[in-house]
Every structure is written in C-alpha cells, then in structure tokens.
Amino acid sequence: MKSPSKKEADSVRAAIAFDLDEFLPYRLSVTTNRVSRLFAKQYAAQFGLTIPEWRVLAVVGRLGTCSPTGVGEWSAMDKVKVSRAAAALVVKGLLRQTQDPNDGRGRLLRMTRKGVTVHSGIVPLARSIEATLAEGLTKTEWAALNKALVKLSEHVLAIEGPDPGGGPD
Amino acid sequence: MKSPSKKEADSVRAAIAFDLDEFLPYRLSVTTNRVSRLFAKQYAAQFGLTIPEWRVLAVVGRLGTCSPTGVGEWSAMDKVKVSRAAAALVVKGLLRQTQDPNDGRGRLLRMTRKGVTVHSGIVPLARSIEATLAEGLTKTEWAALNKALVKLSEHVLAIEGPDPGGGPD
C-alpha cells in the first residue's frame, strides 16, 4: 500500500489532501477483497464451491438441520443468496432440502453423506488458510483485529439499523 | 453477532464444531459490507456518486491530474472500473478527460470546477462518517485495526501475488 508511482507524488496538492490510503472504509474494502479472493480461489479449486455455498454448508454443518432463514441469520446472507446457494448445493448432492413438517412454508436443510464428507474436508482447509493469514500478524494484533471488527460491525448496525444481509463475495 | 435463534442452539453438534462467527474472513466480509453500505448510502443521497466514482474523484483530487492507470494504482481498482467510473464522472461534469500529449494511448483526468466543488464538499462528509465509525472504538482499538488491516493486506498480497484490483462496492 505504498505510493504506487514515480513522478506523481510531487504533483500532490497540499490543499485538501485527502488520502484514500488512510481512509478506513477503503482499507477495509481492499483487505476484504484480497482475503476473499484468496479463499474463493481455494474453495473453487479444491471443492468447486463458491463462498456463499461454503457458508451455507458451514452453517448447516454447525447446526445439523435448519431452515434457510436460520442459515441467513447465522451467515449474514440475505435470503435470496441462501436460497440460490442451497439450491446449488442440492444440485451438487451435498444438501437435501425437505418440507418442514410443522410449517408448510418452511424448508429444512440437511447435509447428505457426501455433504458431511465435503464439509469435514473443507473445514481443515478453511482453518489452514486462516492460519496462513494469521502468520502475517502477531497473536496480539490478530486478537485486536477480531475484536475491533466485531465492535465496529455492531456499532454500524446500531447507527444504521438492521442490515439487509447481502453483500459481495 | 450473537446466536440468532432460540431453540436452534441445542441442536449444535459437538462434532467438528466450526463456528462461522469466529472465522476471520467471514467477519471481515460482514464488517466491510456494513461499512460500505453506510458510505454508499450517504454518497448516493448527498452527491449522487457511487463508491468507485467517489474513489476516482478522491484520487484525482489528491493528485491533481493523472492517468486512469495512476488512479487504478492509488485506488486499488481495476482499469475497467476506473474507466467506467471516470466516464460517469465526465458525464456528470465533474471530470474532464483529455489526451496525454506525450503518449497517444494515454488519457489525463482533471477535475472541472464543479468537480472541485463536489470534491471539497464530499471530503468532509467522508471524514465525518469515518468519525462516527470511530466513536464505536477506542483510539487504541482504531489504530490497531488500521495497522492490522494494512499488515494483513500486504501479507495476503505476498502470499497470493499481485491482485487484479477489482472488488465489491
């Protein structure tokens, strides 16, 4: 994140000098994009999954059986994205979707045996990439980053009102 | 970022218990999305600008005159996004695009008077939203967050190789 160019630096205006580089939302965005790309590449290469798909699988793996809405709440994805990712996972044979016997509108998502296999294969991959990331920071920095992200995220939520859930991947 | 639902928690499997909630890339993504949404909403409401547009304007405002490529380097956007955002800003009358006299392929971007006005109006807005964000964290946490993001971002870059530049807005 250094000054990218040779002779451009000297045309800088002292004026209202706004430096994108020191602007938190920008930096957050750049970092997230890089990290997401790293994971997306690995998930796609090794398991043929997109990030939304992996997230849905992770939640269902975590909860055992749950509704698309439940997945959305746990994964901070909007229901459209959950619906599509779940459909894709069903096509891939990793998830089974059934009627909720207690509510005719509801669906229930469960992993198939194949889903369990893939899930238990991808969890170590996720952890291992995360570990690689963690190597770039000290333990203290890592912990601080996590804590700050949670606080910030909740603060924004408080300012803005509940979020629609979506977002890029 | 708490357990969202009542009776789902008890169906948790001890098994491979992977908790998305404690997974850094996920948290990074959620936080970034919330923050981006907050800014996008304000920029759109008050100035009719998208985030890529605002970024291009910020860089040109910072550098005075520069090439689309230069903007891309400073703003971490790919050239397509820069090209389109610049075109939109030209249409809106905030930027003027000319031929680079020294290179027939190159273009030069400069702000119009109107561009300067908008830029100097939007910078305080950006800073003020950032200040609102900062209220959610202590000064120390804020600084740690910034530092960790830069380190992490550069670490990923080192692992992955140079990035294509794009990303969500």
Add this chain to the structure above:
DNA sequence: TGGGAGTAGTTGTAAATGAAATCACCGTCG
C-alpha cells in the same frame, strides 16, 4: 523502417447481485 511484443484504455458479454414481486402457507379475528 517495419514488424512483433507490449501497454493504455474501452467495449462486449456472460455471470452474480439485490430489490421487489410472487407464490404458498400460517394464524387469527370477525
């Protein structure tokens, strides 16, 4: 001097996204 390799920027196209509309169903109040 002319041709191939490379760079700047734009455009075309296919996929991903999100908002709003839609469908199917629940629960309740009249």
Add this chain to the structure above:
DNA sequence: CGACGGTGATTTCATTTACAACTACTCCCA
C-alpha cells in the same frame, strides 16, 4: 368458516461486476 395480514421461500428483472476480447498506440530491435 373464511377473508386478511404476515411470514418463509423462490422467482423475476434491472443493475453491477468481472473477464476477455478489442482498438489504438508505443517501443525496440533486426
């Protein structure tokens, strides 16, 4: 009962985005 507001999930559609050609030009070396 049976109509009405509300909720779960999917679908549709306009927009955004990324990837890949493409155009136009420069640079370098035979």
